[in-house]
Amino acid sequence: MAWSPDMNTESPEPLCDASGSLPEQTVSREVVVVNAAGLHARPADLLAREARKWRSRIELVNESQRADGKSILELLTLAAESGTRLVVEATGPDAREALEAIGGLFERRFNEHDDRQDS
């Protein structure tokens, strides 16, 4: 259920251009909501807090719906139940690191240790 590296799409290695600024790169990966309660307020809070640590723009995509990863309100509009597959996209100078950190939150089930399998 975790991601596989070949699912990543990346632009070429970032190189400094003449002005010295890093070009933007977009990377993405699939994540699965595995905690039983889904992407409710607390996971959305953890996710937005993590996303705000990075300079890159971070978006979560649920089929046709996109949400700003740095906004709890937007994340909650995804109403992602347990089992939902989402795509995380990061664009910016620290996109890869951001993607890894956010993927880790999903993998760690947002630190929720469910005692039920009822969803």
Added chain:
Amino acid sequence: MKFSDFVAPEAIRSHVQASSKEGVIREMAQALVDAGKIAPGDLEGIVKAILKREDLGSTGIGRGVAVPHTKHPSVSKLVGTVAVSRDGIDFQSLDGDPVQLFFLLVSPPDRPGDHLRALENISRQLRDDGFCRMLKAAKEPVDIQHLLEEADSHGVVS
């Protein structure tokens, strides 16, 4: 899910008296008791459970909005209410701003999907700044009820 699926109109409060986090949660839970949505004997347990949830991280989600909530075995369907504080209440919100608009939810433990859909509805509707502002400025509970009905009939039903 629509607001009318979970908001008890008789429990809506347009001017909460409380000035603290615990106070507003207690006032809203009491409003649900008065509306017959939760049993008086469950009040204390529900208030404590909501406060315990707040200890894990504030449900003040920004924009002057908070969604205090808990699961509780005493309810068979999702129940909730809305309250407005004129002055705003320190809720240890994520953006640090005082909270004026509260949506309190109590859901059955075995229905995480309903809770998610209620959160989805609240957060989607509140992206509309005008809607947010009008709710905070509502003079009477019935004004809030009408605003929610309007959002229900114009919004996308999910």
